[in-house]
Every structure is written in structure tokens, then in C-alpha cells.
Amino acid sequence: VVDLKGESIISGGRITQEGYPIDSWYVLKTDGLFQSQDEVDNYPTITSRVGPGDIKYVDLHEDGVIDGKDRYIAGNTFPDYTYGFNIGLNYKNLSLQTVWQGVQNIFVRPNFNMASPYNNGAGLTKDWLTDSWSTQNPNARLPRISARNQYSAENFSDSDFWLEDASYLRLKNIQLSYLINNPQLLNVIGIKGFTIFANGQNILTFTDVRHFDPERNITQTDINQYPAAKTYTLGVNLNF
Numbered sequence: 001v002v003d004l005k006g007e008s009i010i011s012g013g014r015i016t017q018e019g020y021p022i023d024s025w026y027v028l029k030t031d032g033l034f035q036s037q038d039e040v041d042n043y044p045t046i047t048s049r050v051g052p053g054d055i056k057y058v059d060l061h062e063d064g065v066i067d068g069k070d071r072y073i074a075g076n077t078f079p080d081y082t083y084g085f086n087i088g089l090n091y092k093n094l095s096l097q098t099v100w101q102g103v104q105n106i107f108v109r110p111n112f113n114m115a116s117p118y119n120n121g122a123g124l125t126k127d128w129l130t131d132s133w134s135t136q137n138p139n140a141r142l143p144r145i146s147a148r149n150q151y152s153a154e155n156f157s158d159s160d161f162w163l164e165d166a167s168y169l170r171l172k173n174i175q176l177s178y179l180i181n182n183p184q185l186l187n188v189i190g191i192k193g194f195t196i197f198a199n200g201q202n203i204l205t206f207t208d209v210r211h212f213d214p215e216r217n218i219t220q221t222d223i224n225q226y227p228a229a230k231t232y233t234l235g236v237n238l239n240f
Contacts, residue, residue: 013109013158014219015073023219025075025107028066028159029058033133033143046154053133053144055155074160075107077218079167093179102169103214109162111221114211116156117145127210168207168214175199193239201231 001018009016015026034040034052044059046066061069084101113119117128124145132142143155156162177197207214213227 014077017073020073021076021078023077024073025077025109025160025163026071026158027074027109027163028071028157029060029074030159030161031056031058033140035138046157050154051144052135055143055159055161057157057159071158075163076105077108078106079103080105084172093181095175095177095179097173097175097177098171099173100169101172102167104167106166106218107163108166108209108214108216108218109158109221110164110211111156111162113223114221115162125211164210165208166214166218168205168209170202170206170215171200171204173199173201174203191238191240193237195237197233197235197237199231199233199235202228203230203232 001016001022004018013025013027014023016022034054034056036052040050044064044066057066059066059070060072081104087098089096113122117124128145131140133140133144175197177195180194215228216225
């Protein structure tokens with residue numbers, strides 16, 4: 001963004017501001033999870049209901065309070081790089097063709113059912129069952145289990161804790177084909193060419209995103225988008 005006449009546009013957890021990519025993530029900075037009540041008692045928090053296992057927010061403004069002033073620009077919703085390439089191999093009558101595409105340096109913030117246990121009456125995912133904080137599991141990736149509207153609702157505030165690198169490299173298409181060029185056989189069946197092929201689309205993706213398709217509208221952070229389908233096709237091409 002080059003010029004907004006000194007203004008900033010804030011929409012939820014995103015901001016458009018001069019000098020930064022449009023619609024960047026604008027969130028609270030975090031520093032892991034609280035491990036004890038003593039740690040909570042000696043740290044600024046959003047509310048007094050915070051306890052061990054909740055997310056620790058950083059007081060960037062250094063005023064002893066965690067609020068909107070402590071937000072910072074943490075990542076892009078548009079990739080720095082969008083790229084694609086083809087790789088093909090041929091050996092005698094056999095041909096292998098692939099199409100790859102990817103993006104780099106883009107972040108997504110999973111929300112609602114994608115991040116919160118019990119959202120809309122849903123149950124617990126495997127991640128929440130096995131990797132949420134407890135006194136027996138202090139090194140967990142996720143905070144302690146609670147509903148969004150309960151005592152630790154601020155765990156689900158917009159923060160860099162929930163941002164995921166949505167960069168990916170995807171095999172968009174792969175096709176293996178074999179050309180049958182036996183003149184005697186082709187004359188018998190009355191055709192000039194005969195190729196057998198197997199084709200696959202979206203069958204392989206390399207990404208750090210855990211629970212959804214990274215090839216999506218990054219600012220839509222719930223489950224209301226259908227992922228790109230994997231498609232397999234077998235067929236023949238006949239040349240009469």
C-alpha cells in the first residue's frame with residue numbers, strides 16, 4: 001500500500017496500512033502458554049479470568065495492559081510469490097507429464113470450528129484431545145480446553161498463536177500415457193493411433209497447513225469452503 005492519506009483500515013484481525021501488503025494480519029503477539037498461577041499473577045492479561053494453560057500475550061505497548069494497542073502486523077494474506085512449472089519425461093512410447101503450482105509467504109488464521117472446541121455444539125478434534133495443555137501435558141501445542149464463551153474465551157482472540165503458514169506446492173496434474181503404434185494391430189482395428197492414459201488432479205500437496213486446503217480464500221477462516229477435489233481418470237485417445 002503506497003498512500004492512504006495517513007489512514008489505516010482495520011477489519012477484524014486484518015489491516016490495510018501504508019508500507020505494508022494490503023489486508024495484512026493485524027494481531028496480538030504471543031509468547032507461549034502460562035504454566036503456573038504465579039506466572040499469571042505477575043503478567044498483564046486481558047481479563048482476570050486467565051489461568052495456567054491460557055495463551056500469554058505480549059505487552060508490546062509496555063503500558064501494563066493487553067489491548068488493541070499491542071497488535072502488530074504479523075503476516076500476509078497475499079503471497080509474496082506465485083509460481084508454477086511443468087516437468088515431463090518421455091521414454092520410447094511412454095510419457096509422463098506433470099503440472100505444479102505453488103505460493104510462498106502467505107498466512108491463514110483458522111477460526112470457529114477450525115480452531116475452537118465445542119464451537120456450534122461440535123465435539124473435540126483429535127488435536128484438542130491429545131495436544132491441549134494440562135498439568136500432565138505442559139508442553140502441549142494448544143491451550144487448555146474450554147468453550148469460546150467460557151472463562152478463557154480470550155484464548156481465541158486474533159493473535160499470531162493461531163496463524164499458520166499457508167505456503168504450498170501442489171501437483172495440480174499428472175498424466176502417464178502409453179502410445180500403441182503397432183501398425184498391424186492398428187490396421188486390424190481400423191484406427192491410425194491409440195493412446196492409453198491415466199490422469200490425476202490435486203493428488204499431492206506439500207504444506208504446513210494442518211486441517212484444510214491451503215488453495216482457498218485465505219481471509220475466509222471457517223469451514224464454509226469446499227476443498228479442491230482429488231480426481232482420477234483412466235481413458236484412451238483414438239485417432240481415426
